[in-house]
Amino acid sequence: MSGPGWEEMVSTALVGTARRLYRGELLGDAAVEVVRRRAGQVALDVRDRERADPEERAAVSWEAAERLGRILGGEHGRVLGEWLAVAAGSGRRVPPHVLPDLLERGRRDRSIRAWLGVLAGRRGRWLAGLNPAWAFLLDEPTGESWEYGSPADRRAHLRAVRAADPAAARELLEGTWERETPEDRAEFAEALGVGLSMADEPFLERALDDRRREVRQSAANLLAGLPDSRLAGRMARRAAACLTVSGGRVEVRPPLECDAAMERDGVRAKPPRGIGERAWWLQQVVARAPLRMWAEPRVMLGLRISDWDAEVKAGWVRAAVLQREAGWARAMFAHDPIADLLGVLPPEEQQELAAEFVKNQDMDSQLIMVLGGVEPPWGAGLAAAVLNKIATIAASQPWNLGELARLAGERVDPELHALAGQSGAAEVAEVLRFRAEMVKELGRKELGREELGRKELGRKELGREELGRKELGRENA
């Protein structure tokens, strides 16, 4: 075909044939050209595209992936974390077609990212390389080595080694400690919390002189959990200077100053707003002093404490948590029900104490906080107590039910869905049934502790904040 080309037709039509001469019938010619171009389309020459590496892990079943799609779509959205934890814990990955929705969720919700490193598989990392919005995935642990992995890989590696062989993990860390960035040192120091023993003491004592405050704080917290550590000894002497037991009374003289040695041992000089300096120092000294320096908790709590009662007891609460002393945790929980204390106790006892607490506690935020500290899965005893509470509240103040019902749906052992059905908590029963099917599809019975570790860490932080608020309230009172 000779004559005007398409571009010329378009530009002529744009200004109009009244102003620019066109030989022939423009609309007719254009129709021929349009059809010619549509019929004569050819494929562009696309160069070889980079391919994703083959996967190493098996994918979860199609049914499981399909359920994940529904959860991401909003059906029982709160169980997303459990789905991811169980799937990641089984060492599998998601099939590729779910990846865009999952990575898009990860982009908006940081809390699920830690699981995506494993679950997204190599296909996921390949996609993250194509779409900058998903680049966060490249920072999540994937199982690479200590020497060459990303910071997240190395943290995961260190945690894994520590769980299997604490001494090997410490030696690994000592080998590279001087070369690590301050951020990594802080993260790594915290990883020693698992399998902590006196063998770690010299290393941690040195870490008290680190340039980074977070490192010093982690080391101090860990050393406070070792009653035979030098730090514990120094704290014991400070505490003994503050508290004198005589004649059924405890005389309290809080520190007059926070000297450099105290700061080195992790005592923070500057109190949070609303707390007096001496009260703040006292509380921290008591919290870091070995609990075994006192008499039995039953005895100590029976004594009259002059003036500084609230600070001393807040210190013991914190000490019970830091030193993981079950006896003190039990006693302090009776005195002051705080979720953190439950974390020190074995799961069965957590649930017994919580069940007892639920029976006698009104529906309030403390009830939710305490139950939030009880690790899943909740067995029949606690489940029955909570379902009972739900039934009571449903009758008297149904508007107050939401959070408790949601928590029950997430934490109660899904195998107990029939129990929930009988108690009339239909919504809870439905979530439990959904979770039971989900766990079955993923081929594992329950959510292990390890997978929940990160989630729990988040909750602990919350618990500490709550502790802070309580301290503040007491100070004000």
Add this chain to the structure above:
Amino acid sequence: MSVSTATLHRVISETPAQTARHARVAAGLAELERWLGDQVRLGLGQAGDRDWDDLVKRLVDAQAPGAAGLVARLERVRAAAGWPGALLSEYALLNLLAVAYRRRAELPPSLARTVLTRVGFTTSRAEVLAEPHVVDRWLVLGVRDEPLDHVTARRVWLRGQATGRPALILTFTPAAHPMDETPPPGATLEAALAFYPAAAPLRALVVDLDGEEPPGFVLPPGAVEPGPHGAFPAPDGLRGGSSAAGLGSWAVSVEEALEEVAGAVAADPWTDAWPLLLDGVVPGRADLGGLPLCPVCHDPWRLIAVSGGGPVTVAVEWTPLGLRPLTVWDDDARPVPL
């Protein structure tokens, strides 16, 4: 109008009511022709939304709803990048339709029928069912629902295994009513279809075994049951091995696809959708196997994720603006709706 009544009767036998309608349509399309001529004379930029709205109303009044529908989408055409070329394309094809209608007596019967359909004349079900029935094993390439004013339009794209023919089952459901169950993408069904007569036949009705079209889209006996949420098990022939092997009898190469589209466009220049099953294509962010994706389909992440950068079998809808991906088959030959 210079077309003799006798010629018209050879194309389609008319009742007096139809003759009256043709007179109105002819007047409406003659006006459309004059209007389009003015646009090209005065310049493409001078017509606005209001002109198009008025034109749409007049074409509806002239009982040419098909032509009205083509004008109604001009607003969207002009909103997109590169609108002068796109608008000229639309004007040219509208003009072609008006001219073809005026001169339909000179066209081969099937093309004359296509022109009438595009203008807005409907074909009765009885007429469609009187067409030869095409029996085949049909693969569902994709399902798409489009909410319109008071109804939902559902398009089910099919391709036949033995005949290699594409088909479109178009059903309308009142907005308040639940949609009929439709076999999901990747399902196959043994069925007889009756195609609407056209130069490039595509739209069809499902005929049941008694030769009557069932209400809605009902699976003929023996067809597989649809599963929920696209989790449809691959039919026996599709299970195992590479997807390309299982779907081989339905799929075509890019070159074959382009040839087929060329044939359809040559037969019906107003062709605006054509379903294809492409074999061994690698998706990019703006193309699929070197064929451009339509602009709203750019970054087809799910498709890219399933491909992993390698060749996959993909069901698409060809449109003049580019391909719209419908379904991809993953490594396990599972259909994944896109």
